[in-house]
Amino acid sequence: LSIVPLSFAERSNLAGVQHILLVLSGKGGVGKSTISTELALALQHAGKKVGILDVDLCGPSIPRMLKVQGKGVHQCDSGWVPVFVDQDKSISLMSIGFLLEKPDDAVVWRGPKKNALIKQFISDVTWGELDFLIVDTPPGTSDEHISTVESLRQYMPLGAVLVTTPQAVSIGDVRRELTFCKKTGLRVIGIVENMSGFVCPHCLECTNIFSKGGGEELARHARVPFLGCVPLDPQLAQCLEEGRDFIREFPKSSAFPALAHIAQQILDRTSSQSS
Protein backbone atom coordinates (compact mmCIF):
# COMPACT_ATOMS: atom_id res chain seq x y z
CA LEU A 1 0.00 0.00 0.00
CA SER A 2 1.66 3.17 -1.08
CA ILE A 3 0.43 6.67 -0.52
CA VAL A 4 1.72 9.04 -3.13
CA PRO A 5 1.16 12.65 -2.16
CA LEU A 6 -0.74 14.42 -4.87
CA SER A 7 -0.29 17.97 -5.96
CA PHE A 8 -3.20 20.12 -4.92
CA ALA A 9 -5.93 20.58 -7.44
CA GLU A 10 -7.08 24.12 -8.10
CA ARG A 11 -10.67 23.43 -7.19
CA SER A 12 -11.44 21.36 -4.13
CA ASN A 13 -12.51 17.84 -4.98
CA LEU A 14 -15.55 18.28 -2.72
CA ALA A 15 -16.72 21.48 -4.42
CA GLY A 16 -19.30 19.61 -6.49
CA VAL A 17 -20.80 17.76 -3.51
CA GLN A 18 -24.18 19.07 -2.35
CA HIS A 19 -24.70 17.31 0.97
CA ILE A 20 -22.32 15.39 3.19
CA LEU A 21 -23.66 13.06 5.83
CA LEU A 22 -21.84 10.88 8.31
CA VAL A 23 -23.05 7.56 9.66
CA LEU A 24 -21.86 7.11 13.22
CA SER A 25 -22.24 4.91 16.28
CA GLY A 26 -20.30 4.46 19.45
CA LYS A 27 -21.10 0.76 19.24
CA GLY A 28 -19.69 -1.84 16.88
CA GLY A 29 -21.75 -4.04 14.60
CA VAL A 30 -25.00 -2.11 14.91
CA GLY A 31 -25.36 -1.68 11.15
CA LYS A 32 -23.48 1.52 10.24
CA SER A 33 -22.17 0.04 7.01
CA THR A 34 -25.56 -1.54 6.30
CA ILE A 35 -27.39 1.77 6.73
CA SER A 36 -24.72 3.59 4.67
CA THR A 37 -25.14 1.06 1.85
CA GLU A 38 -28.94 0.94 1.83
CA LEU A 39 -29.21 4.70 2.13
CA ALA A 40 -26.94 5.08 -0.90
CA LEU A 41 -29.06 2.61 -2.88
CA ALA A 42 -32.33 4.25 -1.85
CA LEU A 43 -31.04 7.70 -2.80
CA GLN A 44 -29.79 6.34 -6.08
CA HIS A 45 -33.25 4.94 -6.85
CA ALA A 46 -34.63 8.39 -6.10
CA GLY A 47 -32.47 9.67 -8.95
CA LYS A 48 -29.58 11.03 -6.92
CA LYS A 49 -25.88 10.73 -7.52
CA VAL A 50 -24.22 9.34 -4.42
CA GLY A 51 -20.66 8.87 -3.24
CA ILE A 52 -19.62 6.74 -0.28
CA LEU A 53 -16.43 7.36 1.63
CA ASP A 54 -15.50 4.42 3.87
CA VAL A 55 -13.19 5.60 6.65
CA ASP A 56 -13.23 2.27 8.50
CA LEU A 57 -9.58 1.53 7.80
CA CYS A 58 -9.20 -1.67 9.83
CA GLY A 59 -12.52 -3.25 8.83
CA PRO A 60 -13.87 -1.92 5.54
CA SER A 61 -17.24 -3.55 4.72
CA ILE A 62 -18.74 -1.46 1.93
CA PRO A 63 -16.82 -2.95 -1.04
CA ARG A 64 -18.36 -6.36 -0.36
CA MET A 65 -21.80 -4.95 0.42
CA LEU A 66 -21.78 -3.31 -3.04
CA LYS A 67 -19.98 -6.19 -4.75
CA VAL A 68 -16.96 -4.22 -5.90
CA GLN A 69 -14.35 -5.96 -3.75
CA GLY A 70 -11.12 -6.52 -5.63
CA LYS A 71 -11.56 -3.44 -7.82
CA GLY A 72 -8.78 -0.88 -7.97
CA VAL A 73 -8.66 2.89 -7.76
CA HIS A 74 -6.81 4.86 -10.40
CA GLN A 75 -4.91 8.06 -10.17
CA CYS A 76 -5.50 11.00 -12.43
CA ASP A 77 -4.11 14.53 -12.44
CA SER A 78 -6.55 15.83 -9.88
CA GLY A 79 -6.46 12.84 -7.54
CA TRP A 80 -7.86 9.36 -6.98
CA VAL A 81 -10.75 8.20 -9.15
CA PRO A 82 -13.28 6.36 -6.94
CA VAL A 83 -14.72 2.98 -7.93
CA PHE A 84 -18.07 3.18 -9.73
CA VAL A 85 -20.61 0.63 -8.60
CA ASP A 86 -22.96 0.76 -11.59
CA GLN A 87 -22.74 1.52 -15.28
CA ASP A 88 -24.47 4.87 -14.92
CA LYS A 89 -21.83 5.88 -12.42
CA SER A 90 -24.54 6.95 -10.00
CA ILE A 91 -22.82 5.39 -6.97
CA SER A 92 -19.09 5.82 -6.44
CA LEU A 93 -17.03 4.48 -3.56
CA MET A 94 -13.66 5.04 -1.97
CA SER A 95 -12.39 2.54 0.59
CA ILE A 96 -9.07 1.29 1.89
CA GLY A 97 -10.29 -2.11 0.70
CA PHE A 98 -9.25 -1.05 -2.82
CA LEU A 99 -5.69 -0.30 -1.73
CA LEU A 100 -4.81 -3.63 -0.13
CA GLU A 101 -2.70 -6.16 -1.94
CA LYS A 102 -4.49 -9.14 -0.41
CA PRO A 103 -8.01 -9.02 1.05
CA ASP A 104 -6.92 -10.60 4.35
CA ASP A 105 -4.07 -8.14 4.91
CA ALA A 106 -4.42 -6.43 8.27
CA VAL A 107 -4.03 -2.67 8.36
CA VAL A 108 -1.98 -2.40 11.53
CA TRP A 109 -1.74 1.34 11.86
CA ARG A 110 -1.68 3.68 14.79
CA GLY A 111 -3.66 6.89 14.80
CA PRO A 112 -1.35 9.32 12.98
CA LYS A 113 -1.09 7.12 9.93
CA LYS A 114 -4.84 6.61 9.86
CA ASN A 115 -5.32 10.36 10.13
CA ALA A 116 -3.02 10.99 7.19
CA LEU A 117 -4.94 8.62 4.94
CA ILE A 118 -8.31 10.03 5.98
CA LYS A 119 -7.14 13.56 5.18
CA GLN A 120 -6.06 12.31 1.79
CA PHE A 121 -9.37 10.54 1.23
CA ILE A 122 -11.15 13.80 1.94
CA SER A 123 -8.97 16.04 -0.22
CA ASP A 124 -7.82 13.82 -3.07
CA VAL A 125 -10.78 11.75 -4.29
CA THR A 126 -12.27 13.12 -7.50
CA TRP A 127 -15.96 12.76 -6.69
CA GLY A 128 -17.15 15.10 -9.41
CA GLU A 129 -20.77 16.24 -9.06
CA LEU A 130 -22.64 14.45 -6.25
CA ASP A 131 -25.98 15.02 -4.59
CA PHE A 132 -24.86 13.14 -1.49
CA LEU A 133 -21.60 11.97 0.01
CA ILE A 134 -22.16 9.37 2.74
CA VAL A 135 -19.28 8.75 5.14
CA ASP A 136 -19.24 5.32 6.83
CA THR A 137 -17.18 5.22 10.02
CA PRO A 138 -15.80 2.62 12.43
CA PRO A 139 -17.25 2.53 15.97
CA GLY A 140 -15.95 4.93 18.59
CA THR A 141 -14.91 8.51 19.17
CA SER A 142 -11.24 8.46 18.31
CA ASP A 143 -8.75 9.24 15.56
CA GLU A 144 -10.91 8.40 12.54
CA HIS A 145 -13.84 10.40 13.88
CA ILE A 146 -11.89 13.43 15.02
CA SER A 147 -9.94 13.60 11.75
CA THR A 148 -13.00 13.12 9.58
CA VAL A 149 -15.04 15.75 11.36
CA GLU A 150 -12.15 18.22 11.43
CA SER A 151 -11.35 17.80 7.75
CA LEU A 152 -14.98 18.03 6.69
CA ARG A 153 -15.85 21.04 8.82
CA GLN A 154 -15.03 23.58 6.08
CA TYR A 155 -17.50 21.80 3.76
CA MET A 156 -20.33 22.17 6.28
CA PRO A 157 -21.73 18.65 6.45
CA LEU A 158 -25.47 18.23 6.69
CA GLY A 159 -25.00 16.18 9.85
CA ALA A 160 -24.80 12.70 11.29
CA VAL A 161 -27.12 9.72 11.28
CA LEU A 162 -26.56 7.78 14.50
CA VAL A 163 -27.21 4.05 14.39
CA THR A 164 -27.92 1.94 17.44
CA THR A 165 -29.43 -1.40 18.31
CA PRO A 166 -32.16 -1.36 20.98
CA GLN A 167 -30.37 -2.88 23.97
CA ALA A 168 -28.84 -0.87 26.81
CA VAL A 169 -25.27 -2.00 26.11
CA SER A 170 -25.50 -0.28 22.74
CA ILE A 171 -27.49 2.75 23.88
CA GLY A 172 -24.76 3.52 26.42
CA ASP A 173 -22.16 3.86 23.67
CA VAL A 174 -24.46 5.93 21.46
CA ARG A 175 -25.09 8.38 24.30
CA ARG A 176 -21.34 9.00 24.29
CA GLU A 177 -21.41 9.44 20.51
CA LEU A 178 -24.09 12.12 20.95
CA THR A 179 -21.73 13.94 23.27
CA PHE A 180 -19.05 13.69 20.59
CA CYS A 181 -21.43 15.32 18.07
CA LYS A 182 -22.25 18.08 20.53
CA LYS A 183 -18.61 18.75 21.35
CA THR A 184 -17.49 18.81 17.73
CA GLY A 185 -20.46 20.88 16.57
CA LEU A 186 -21.77 18.14 14.30
CA ARG A 187 -25.53 18.31 13.78
CA VAL A 188 -27.49 15.13 14.52
CA ILE A 189 -29.89 14.35 11.68
CA GLY A 190 -31.44 11.60 13.73
CA ILE A 191 -31.20 8.19 15.35
CA VAL A 192 -31.94 4.86 13.63
CA GLU A 193 -32.86 1.84 15.77
CA ASN A 194 -31.57 -1.15 13.81
CA MET A 195 -32.09 -4.89 14.43
CA SER A 196 -35.30 -4.00 16.20
CA GLY A 197 -37.36 -7.17 16.49
CA PHE A 198 -37.35 -10.33 14.40
CA VAL A 199 -40.44 -11.80 12.79
CA CYS A 200 -40.11 -15.56 12.37
CA PRO A 201 -40.64 -16.34 8.67
CA HIS A 202 -42.35 -19.62 9.62
CA CYS A 203 -44.90 -18.67 12.27
CA LEU A 204 -44.78 -14.82 12.18
CA GLU A 205 -44.03 -14.67 15.91
CA CYS A 206 -42.03 -11.52 16.72
CA THR A 207 -39.06 -11.96 19.08
CA ASN A 208 -37.08 -8.95 20.28
CA ILE A 209 -33.69 -10.66 20.11
CA PHE A 210 -31.83 -7.46 20.93
CA SER A 211 -34.66 -5.94 22.98
CA LYS A 212 -36.86 -3.13 21.62
CA GLY A 213 -37.44 0.62 21.88
CA GLY A 214 -34.06 1.75 23.23
CA GLY A 215 -33.20 3.89 20.22
CA GLU A 216 -36.54 5.65 20.18
CA GLU A 217 -36.31 6.34 23.89
CA LEU A 218 -32.78 7.72 23.49
CA ALA A 219 -33.94 10.05 20.69
CA ARG A 220 -36.71 11.36 22.93
CA HIS A 221 -34.36 11.76 25.88
CA ALA A 222 -31.71 13.55 23.78
CA ARG A 223 -34.33 15.59 21.88
CA VAL A 224 -33.11 14.58 18.46
CA PRO A 225 -35.27 13.24 15.59
CA PHE A 226 -36.04 9.53 15.54
CA LEU A 227 -35.70 8.20 12.00
CA GLY A 228 -37.28 4.79 12.54
CA CYS A 229 -36.86 1.13 13.51
CA VAL A 230 -35.32 -1.32 11.04
CA PRO A 231 -36.20 -4.92 11.97
CA LEU A 232 -33.81 -7.85 11.81
CA ASP A 233 -34.36 -9.20 8.32
CA PRO A 234 -32.43 -12.28 7.11
CA GLN A 235 -33.05 -11.21 3.51
CA LEU A 236 -31.21 -7.96 4.16
CA ALA A 237 -28.26 -9.78 5.71
CA GLN A 238 -28.22 -12.19 2.76
CA CYS A 239 -28.25 -9.35 0.21
CA LEU A 240 -25.34 -7.62 1.93
CA GLU A 241 -23.37 -10.86 1.84
CA GLU A 242 -23.83 -11.19 -1.88
CA GLY A 243 -23.64 -7.52 -2.73
CA ARG A 244 -27.17 -7.43 -4.13
CA ASP A 245 -29.44 -4.42 -4.34
CA PHE A 246 -31.91 -5.05 -1.49
CA ILE A 247 -33.88 -1.90 -2.17
CA ARG A 248 -34.67 -2.98 -5.73
CA GLU A 249 -35.08 -6.70 -5.16
CA PHE A 250 -37.03 -6.91 -1.90
CA PRO A 251 -39.61 -4.12 -1.72
CA LYS A 252 -41.98 -6.49 0.12
CA SER A 253 -39.52 -7.49 2.84
CA SER A 254 -39.86 -6.38 6.46
CA ALA A 255 -36.87 -4.01 6.49
CA PHE A 256 -37.77 -2.20 3.26
CA PRO A 257 -40.39 0.31 4.50
CA ALA A 258 -38.15 1.48 7.33
CA LEU A 259 -35.11 1.94 5.09
CA ALA A 260 -37.15 3.78 2.45
CA HIS A 261 -38.62 6.02 5.14
CA ILE A 262 -35.15 6.96 6.45
CA ALA A 263 -34.02 7.92 2.94
CA GLN A 264 -37.22 9.90 2.39
CA GLN A 265 -36.69 11.92 5.56
CA ILE A 266 -33.22 12.84 4.39
CA LEU A 267 -34.54 13.83 0.96
CA ASP A 268 -37.29 15.94 2.55
CA ARG A 269 -34.81 17.62 4.76
CA THR A 270 -32.46 18.56 1.93
CA SER A 271 -35.21 19.70 -0.43
CA SER A 272 -36.69 22.00 2.22
CA GLN A 273 -33.21 23.30 2.91
CA SER A 274 -32.31 24.13 -0.68
CA SER A 275 -35.71 25.60 -1.64
Added chain:
Amino acid sequence: MAELPGCPGPSSAQAGPAAACQGCPNQGLCASGGPAALDPAVAEIKEKMEIVKHKILVLSGKGGVGKSTFSAHLAHGLAEDETKQVALLDIDICGPSIPKIMGIEGEQVHQSGSGWSPVYVEDNLSVMSVGFLLSGPDDAVIWRGPKKNGMIKQFLRDVDWGEIDYLIVDTPPGTSDEHLSIVQYLNSTHVDGAVIITTPQEVSLQDVRKEISFCHKVKLPIIGVVENMSGFVCPKCKIETQIFPPTTGGAEKMCQNLNISLLGKVPLDPRIGKSCDQGQSFFSEIPESPATLSYRHIIQRIQEYCGLHHTEEKLSN
Protein backbone atom coordinates in the same frame (compact mmCIF):
# COMPACT_ATOMS: atom_id res chain seq x y z
CA MET B 1 11.20 -7.44 22.60
CA ALA B 2 9.73 -8.80 19.39
CA GLU B 3 9.35 -6.27 16.68
CA LEU B 4 5.95 -5.01 15.70
CA PRO B 5 4.86 -4.81 12.07
CA GLY B 6 6.68 -1.99 10.37
CA CYS B 7 8.77 -1.33 13.48
CA PRO B 8 12.31 -0.71 12.26
CA GLY B 9 13.66 -1.71 15.70
CA PRO B 10 15.16 0.68 18.22
CA SER B 11 18.68 0.33 16.84
CA SER B 12 17.74 1.27 13.28
CA ALA B 13 18.57 4.65 11.84
CA GLN B 14 14.90 4.86 10.87
CA ALA B 15 13.81 4.50 14.52
CA GLY B 16 11.57 7.42 15.36
CA PRO B 17 11.01 9.00 11.96
CA ALA B 18 9.73 5.81 10.22
CA ALA B 19 6.05 5.83 9.24
CA ALA B 20 5.31 2.95 11.58
CA CYS B 21 6.75 4.90 14.52
CA GLN B 22 4.09 7.60 14.39
CA GLY B 23 2.11 7.42 17.58
CA CYS B 24 4.14 4.56 19.06
CA PRO B 25 4.72 5.13 22.77
CA ASN B 26 8.42 4.53 22.20
CA GLN B 27 8.75 6.99 19.34
CA GLY B 28 10.41 9.74 21.36
CA LEU B 29 12.80 7.35 23.01
CA CYS B 30 13.73 5.57 19.81
CA ALA B 31 14.21 8.84 17.95
CA SER B 32 16.55 10.10 20.65
CA GLY B 33 18.90 7.23 19.90
CA GLY B 34 20.22 5.22 22.83
CA PRO B 35 20.64 1.46 22.52
CA ALA B 36 17.99 0.26 24.97
CA ALA B 37 15.65 3.06 24.05
CA LEU B 38 12.41 1.49 25.26
CA ASP B 39 9.58 2.81 27.33
CA PRO B 40 10.67 2.17 30.94
CA ALA B 41 7.08 1.15 31.67
CA VAL B 42 7.67 -2.05 29.70
CA ALA B 43 10.07 -3.28 32.37
CA GLU B 44 7.73 -2.30 35.20
CA ILE B 45 4.82 -4.01 33.48
CA LYS B 46 6.92 -7.10 32.92
CA GLU B 47 7.61 -7.34 36.63
CA LYS B 48 3.97 -6.78 37.54
CA MET B 49 2.57 -9.17 34.95
CA GLU B 50 5.01 -11.98 35.54
CA ILE B 51 3.05 -13.19 38.55
CA VAL B 52 -0.14 -13.45 36.47
CA LYS B 53 -0.37 -17.12 35.55
CA HIS B 54 -2.57 -16.86 32.47
CA LYS B 55 -3.31 -14.00 30.13
CA ILE B 56 -6.03 -14.24 27.51
CA LEU B 57 -6.93 -11.56 24.97
CA VAL B 58 -10.42 -11.51 23.46
CA LEU B 59 -10.25 -10.12 19.92
CA SER B 60 -12.23 -9.62 16.74
CA GLY B 61 -11.78 -7.56 13.63
CA LYS B 62 -15.53 -7.02 13.57
CA GLY B 63 -17.65 -4.87 15.87
CA GLY B 64 -20.61 -6.08 17.89
CA VAL B 65 -19.91 -9.79 17.54
CA GLY B 66 -19.96 -10.39 21.31
CA LYS B 67 -16.38 -9.79 22.49
CA SER B 68 -17.46 -8.06 25.68
CA THR B 69 -20.24 -10.55 26.39
CA PHE B 70 -17.75 -13.36 25.95
CA SER B 71 -15.01 -11.72 28.05
CA ALA B 72 -17.44 -11.11 30.90
CA HIS B 73 -18.78 -14.64 30.89
CA LEU B 74 -15.36 -16.20 30.53
CA ALA B 75 -14.47 -14.28 33.69
CA HIS B 76 -17.63 -15.47 35.45
CA GLY B 77 -17.00 -19.04 34.38
CA LEU B 78 -13.37 -19.11 35.50
CA ALA B 79 -14.23 -17.45 38.81
CA GLU B 80 -16.63 -20.26 39.70
CA ASP B 81 -13.53 -22.04 40.95
CA GLU B 82 -13.11 -20.16 44.22
CA THR B 83 -9.45 -21.05 44.45
CA LYS B 84 -8.72 -19.01 41.33
CA GLN B 85 -8.30 -15.24 41.22
CA VAL B 86 -9.68 -13.72 38.03
CA ALA B 87 -9.18 -10.20 36.65
CA LEU B 88 -11.04 -8.64 33.74
CA LEU B 89 -9.45 -5.67 31.99
CA ASP B 90 -11.48 -3.62 29.50
CA ILE B 91 -9.24 -1.75 27.03
CA ASP B 92 -12.11 -0.53 24.86
CA ILE B 93 -11.38 3.07 25.81
CA CYS B 94 -14.04 4.77 23.66
CA GLY B 95 -16.81 2.20 24.12
CA PRO B 96 -16.41 0.43 27.46
CA SER B 97 -19.21 -2.14 27.88
CA ILE B 98 -17.80 -4.24 30.71
CA PRO B 99 -19.08 -2.14 33.66
CA LYS B 100 -22.67 -2.50 32.44
CA ILE B 101 -22.40 -6.20 31.58
CA MET B 102 -20.81 -6.96 34.97
CA GLY B 103 -23.46 -4.93 36.79
CA ILE B 104 -21.00 -2.42 38.27
CA GLU B 105 -21.75 0.69 36.24
CA GLY B 106 -21.21 3.89 38.19
CA GLU B 107 -18.61 2.33 40.52
CA GLN B 108 -15.48 4.33 41.22
CA VAL B 109 -11.86 3.32 41.28
CA HIS B 110 -9.94 4.17 44.44
CA GLN B 111 -6.38 5.25 44.66
CA SER B 112 -4.31 3.54 47.32
CA GLY B 113 -0.65 3.41 48.21
CA SER B 114 -0.12 0.45 45.94
CA GLY B 115 -1.98 1.91 42.95
CA TRP B 116 -5.55 2.02 41.66
CA SER B 117 -7.74 -0.63 43.20
CA PRO B 118 -9.95 -2.45 40.71
CA VAL B 119 -13.68 -2.96 41.33
CA TYR B 120 -14.57 -6.34 42.82
CA VAL B 121 -17.63 -8.23 41.59
CA GLU B 122 -16.81 -11.25 43.76
CA ASP B 123 -13.99 -11.89 46.18
CA ASN B 124 -12.06 -13.55 43.38
CA LEU B 125 -13.21 -11.44 40.42
CA SER B 126 -11.93 -7.92 39.86
CA VAL B 127 -12.57 -5.52 36.98
CA MET B 128 -10.89 -2.44 35.55
CA SER B 129 -12.36 -0.21 32.85
CA VAL B 130 -12.17 3.39 31.71
CA GLY B 131 -15.90 3.38 32.45
CA PHE B 132 -15.10 3.74 36.16
CA LEU B 133 -13.22 6.96 35.49
CA LEU B 134 -16.05 8.76 33.67
CA SER B 135 -18.20 11.33 35.38
CA GLY B 136 -21.49 10.10 33.93
CA PRO B 137 -23.25 8.07 31.25
CA ASP B 138 -22.96 10.86 28.66
CA ASP B 139 -19.27 11.41 29.23
CA ALA B 140 -17.41 10.64 25.99
CA VAL B 141 -13.75 9.72 25.74
CA ILE B 142 -12.71 11.68 22.65
CA TRP B 143 -9.08 10.63 22.56
CA ARG B 144 -6.61 10.01 19.84
CA GLY B 145 -4.23 7.04 19.93
CA PRO B 146 -1.41 8.28 22.19
CA LYS B 147 -3.81 9.09 25.03
CA LYS B 148 -5.50 5.73 24.72
CA ASN B 149 -2.09 4.06 24.85
CA GLY B 150 -1.22 5.98 27.99
CA MET B 151 -4.37 4.73 29.65
CA ILE B 152 -3.63 1.12 28.74
CA LYS B 153 -0.15 1.49 30.13
CA GLN B 154 -1.58 2.79 33.39
CA PHE B 155 -4.05 -0.09 33.60
CA LEU B 156 -1.21 -2.58 33.33
CA ARG B 157 1.33 -0.78 35.48
CA ASP B 158 -0.65 1.12 38.09
CA VAL B 159 -3.58 -1.14 38.97
CA ASP B 160 -3.18 -3.10 42.16
CA TRP B 161 -4.38 -6.42 40.77
CA GLY B 162 -2.85 -8.57 43.50
CA GLU B 163 -1.96 -12.15 42.69
CA ILE B 164 -4.02 -13.39 39.79
CA ASP B 165 -4.47 -16.66 38.00
CA TYR B 166 -6.29 -15.36 34.96
CA LEU B 167 -6.18 -11.94 33.32
CA ILE B 168 -8.80 -11.55 30.59
CA VAL B 169 -8.51 -8.55 28.29
CA ASP B 170 -11.55 -7.28 26.36
CA THR B 171 -10.62 -5.20 23.31
CA PRO B 172 -12.36 -2.92 20.81
CA PRO B 173 -12.68 -4.16 17.21
CA GLY B 174 -9.79 -3.62 14.81
CA THR B 175 -6.02 -3.77 14.60
CA SER B 176 -4.88 -0.38 15.76
CA ASP B 177 -3.55 1.52 18.76
CA GLU B 178 -5.20 -0.47 21.54
CA HIS B 179 -4.19 -3.78 20.01
CA LEU B 180 -0.63 -2.77 19.25
CA SER B 181 -0.22 -1.31 22.72
CA ILE B 182 -1.53 -4.28 24.66
CA VAL B 183 0.63 -6.66 22.64
CA GLN B 184 3.64 -4.41 22.97
CA TYR B 185 3.27 -3.99 26.72
CA LEU B 186 2.64 -7.67 27.37
CA ASN B 187 5.25 -8.84 24.92
CA SER B 188 7.98 -9.45 27.45
CA THR B 189 5.70 -11.63 29.59
CA HIS B 190 3.97 -14.86 28.72
CA VAL B 191 0.58 -14.47 27.01
CA ASP B 192 -1.39 -17.70 26.62
CA GLY B 193 -3.10 -16.43 23.52
CA ALA B 194 -6.13 -14.89 21.91
CA VAL B 195 -9.71 -16.05 21.67
CA ILE B 196 -11.23 -14.70 18.47
CA ILE B 197 -14.94 -14.00 18.28
CA THR B 198 -16.91 -13.88 15.05
CA THR B 199 -20.45 -14.20 13.76
CA PRO B 200 -21.25 -16.59 10.88
CA GLN B 201 -21.57 -14.22 7.91
CA GLU B 202 -18.79 -13.28 5.48
CA VAL B 203 -19.10 -9.55 6.26
CA SER B 204 -17.79 -10.48 9.71
CA LEU B 205 -15.35 -13.22 8.68
CA GLN B 206 -13.55 -10.94 6.23
CA ASP B 207 -12.60 -8.66 9.13
CA VAL B 208 -11.79 -11.59 11.39
CA ARG B 209 -9.27 -12.94 8.90
CA LYS B 210 -7.49 -9.60 9.13
CA GLU B 211 -7.39 -9.99 12.91
CA ILE B 212 -5.88 -13.44 12.48
CA SER B 213 -3.23 -11.95 10.14
CA PHE B 214 -2.52 -9.44 12.90
CA CYS B 215 -2.04 -12.24 15.46
CA HIS B 216 0.39 -13.98 13.13
CA LYS B 217 2.28 -10.75 12.50
CA VAL B 218 2.77 -9.99 16.18
CA LYS B 219 3.28 -13.69 17.04
CA LEU B 220 0.30 -13.89 19.34
CA PRO B 221 -0.86 -17.52 19.65
CA ILE B 222 -4.51 -18.18 18.81
CA ILE B 223 -6.34 -20.34 21.35
CA GLY B 224 -9.29 -20.66 19.01
CA VAL B 225 -12.36 -19.11 17.44
CA VAL B 226 -15.88 -18.79 18.85
CA GLU B 227 -18.77 -18.42 16.44
CA ASN B 228 -21.42 -16.34 18.19
CA MET B 229 -24.98 -15.54 17.11
CA SER B 230 -25.08 -18.66 14.97
CA GLY B 231 -28.72 -19.35 14.27
CA PHE B 232 -31.88 -18.45 16.11
CA VAL B 233 -34.47 -20.97 17.22
CA CYS B 234 -37.93 -19.41 17.29
CA PRO B 235 -39.37 -19.89 20.78
CA LYS B 236 -42.83 -20.52 19.31
CA CYS B 237 -42.39 -22.88 16.34
CA LYS B 238 -38.89 -24.14 17.26
CA ILE B 239 -37.68 -23.72 13.68
CA GLU B 240 -34.16 -22.32 13.31
CA THR B 241 -33.43 -19.28 11.10
CA GLN B 242 -29.94 -18.20 10.08
CA ILE B 243 -30.32 -14.48 10.67
CA PHE B 244 -26.63 -13.88 9.97
CA PRO B 245 -26.18 -16.49 7.23
CA PRO B 246 -22.90 -18.44 6.94
CA THR B 247 -22.75 -17.83 3.18
CA THR B 248 -19.10 -18.85 2.95
CA GLY B 249 -19.25 -21.76 5.38
CA GLY B 250 -19.09 -19.75 8.62
CA ALA B 251 -16.35 -19.98 11.21
CA GLU B 252 -16.06 -23.71 10.67
CA LYS B 253 -14.82 -23.39 7.10
CA MET B 254 -12.56 -20.47 7.97
CA CYS B 255 -10.95 -22.43 10.82
CA GLN B 256 -10.38 -25.41 8.53
CA ASN B 257 -8.78 -23.21 5.88
CA LEU B 258 -6.55 -21.41 8.33
CA ASN B 259 -5.84 -24.44 10.47
CA ILE B 260 -7.02 -23.02 13.78
CA SER B 261 -9.40 -24.52 16.35
CA LEU B 262 -13.08 -23.76 16.44
CA LEU B 263 -13.88 -23.69 20.15
CA GLY B 264 -17.65 -23.77 19.68
CA LYS B 265 -20.79 -22.07 18.43
CA VAL B 266 -23.22 -20.03 20.50
CA PRO B 267 -26.78 -19.43 19.24
CA LEU B 268 -28.69 -16.15 19.33
CA ASP B 269 -30.78 -16.02 22.50
CA PRO B 270 -32.70 -12.89 23.54
CA ARG B 271 -32.06 -13.74 27.20
CA ILE B 272 -28.31 -13.14 26.68
CA GLY B 273 -28.85 -9.53 25.65
CA LYS B 274 -31.29 -9.07 28.51
CA SER B 275 -28.90 -10.48 31.13
CA CYS B 276 -26.11 -8.25 29.80
CA ASP B 277 -28.35 -5.18 30.04
CA GLN B 278 -29.22 -6.11 33.62
CA GLY B 279 -25.61 -6.76 34.52
CA GLN B 280 -26.20 -10.38 35.43
CA SER B 281 -24.49 -13.56 34.33
CA PHE B 282 -26.75 -15.52 32.01
CA PHE B 283 -25.18 -18.71 33.36
CA SER B 284 -27.35 -18.28 36.44
CA GLU B 285 -30.34 -16.80 34.56
CA ILE B 286 -30.59 -19.57 31.96
CA PRO B 287 -28.45 -22.44 33.27
CA GLU B 288 -29.87 -25.16 31.00
CA SER B 289 -30.04 -23.22 27.72
CA PRO B 290 -28.04 -24.33 24.67
CA ALA B 291 -26.12 -21.03 24.84
CA THR B 292 -24.99 -21.65 28.43
CA LEU B 293 -24.04 -25.25 27.73
CA SER B 294 -22.03 -24.20 24.68
CA TYR B 295 -20.32 -21.43 26.65
CA ARG B 296 -19.38 -23.84 29.42
CA HIS B 297 -17.89 -26.24 26.94
CA ILE B 298 -15.83 -23.43 25.36
CA ILE B 299 -14.57 -22.25 28.75
CA GLN B 300 -13.51 -25.77 29.60
CA ARG B 301 -11.53 -25.98 26.38
CA ILE B 302 -9.80 -22.70 27.19
CA GLN B 303 -8.94 -23.95 30.69
CA GLU B 304 -7.50 -27.11 29.19
CA TYR B 305 -5.47 -25.10 26.68
CA CYS B 306 -4.04 -22.90 29.42
CA GLY B 307 -3.32 -25.84 31.72
CA LEU B 308 -1.62 -27.78 28.98
CA HIS B 309 0.57 -24.93 27.85
CA HIS B 310 1.39 -24.06 31.43
CA THR B 311 2.75 -27.54 32.17
CA GLU B 312 4.58 -27.63 28.85
CA GLU B 313 6.32 -24.45 29.77
CA LYS B 314 7.17 -25.72 33.24
CA LEU B 315 8.67 -28.85 31.74
CA SER B 316 10.77 -27.00 29.22
CA ASN B 317 12.15 -24.65 31.89
